[in-house]
Amino acid sequence: xxxxxxxxxxxxxxxxxxxxxxxxxxxxxxxxxxxxxxxxxxxxxxxxxxxxxxxxxxxxxxxxxxxxxxxxxxxxxxxxxxxxxxxxxxxxxxxxxxxxxxxxxxxxxxxxxxxxxxxx
Amino acid sequence: xxxxxxxxxxxxxxxxxxxxxxxxxxxxxxxxxxxxxxxxxxxxxxxxxxxxxxxxxxxxxxxxxxxxxxxxxxxxxxxxxxxxxxxxxxxxxxxxxxxxxxxxxxxxxxxxxxxx
Numbered sequence: 001x002x003x004x005x006x007x008x009x010x011x012x013x014x015x016x017x018x019x020x021x022x023x024x025x026x027x028x029x030x031x032x033x034x035x036x037x038x039x040x041x042x043x044x045x046x047x048x049x050x051x052x053x054x055x056x057x058x059x060x061x062x063x064x065x066x067x068x069x070x071x072x073x074x075x076x077x078x079x080x081x082x083x084x085x086x087x088x089x090x091x092x093x094x095x096x097x098x099x100x101x102x103x104x105x106x107x108x109x110x111x112x113x114x115x116x117x118x119x120x
Numbered sequence: 121x122x123x124x125x126x127x128x129x130x131x132x133x134x135x136x137x138x139x140x141x142x143x144x145x146x147x148x149x150x151x152x153x154x155x156x157x158x159x160x161x162x163x164x165x166x167x168x169x170x171x172x173x174x175x176x177x178x179x180x181x182x183x184x185x186x187x188x189x190x191x192x193x194x195x196x197x198x199x200x201x202x203x204x205x206x207x208x209x210x211x212x213x214x215x216x217x218x219x220x221x222x223x224x225x226x227x228x229x230x231x232x233x234x235x236x
Contacts, residue, residue: 007189017170027177034224041214041229042229042230043124043211043227043228043229043230044163044211044227045227046224046225046226049224089163091163100223106156107153107165107168107176108153108163108165108225110155110162110163110164111162112161112162113161113162
């Protein structure tokens with residue numbers, strides 16, 4: 001079965017508030033994690049990633065936190081906007097080929113997703 | 121530059137018919153992946169290509185499913201004798217696999233398959 005799961009299937013927040021979406025993973029061999037955003041009728045869109053040698057990474061209005069001790073991943077969205085409404089997936093990377101020179105091909109294991117609903 | 125494209129965007133077919141789904145990856149991306157997404161579910165890995173070869177077919181749900189990639193670019197996913205449970209969105213992704221390249225998979229918009 002899937003080794004990545006989400007704690008909250010639906011998250012409703014007020015516009016301007018911060019959002020936190022959580023994710024658990026179980027495969028200790030995973031060393032790379034990605035958050036994707038999927039709007040209705042579209043394919044998943046890359047948001048931010050993090051490697052296992054880091055515990056925090058920041059992007060524009062988004063921060064990903066990784067706690068390897070408890071195998072937990074979270075996505076924080078600051079000042080949530082209506083355009084942030086979507087399903088958010090975490091995914092863990094299982095390397096299919098040996099990493100060389102920093103590049104690798106990977107098989108992503110996705111969680112079931114969290115629906116973020118932003119209330120105006 | 122252009123992203124991953126897929127065609128058709130929607131496909132409605134009758135049970136028992138064969139269907140072909142097409143994926144055009146980002147130019148220069150050597151790795152290509154197919155996933156399936158059922159309604160309200162996460163993505164299920166189907167198959168992965170490195171160039172024209174498919175070292176991992178472990179996700180294909182049955183022998184009715186096959187995929188090929190020619191010229192290290194376009195890929196087709198074929199489903200023979202479709203069943204209603206094959207109804208889903210089929211997503212394609214590509215990534216670069218070069219020295220110093222990124223692992224990030226970039227997804228196409230998907231093909232929504234409906235089997236009546």
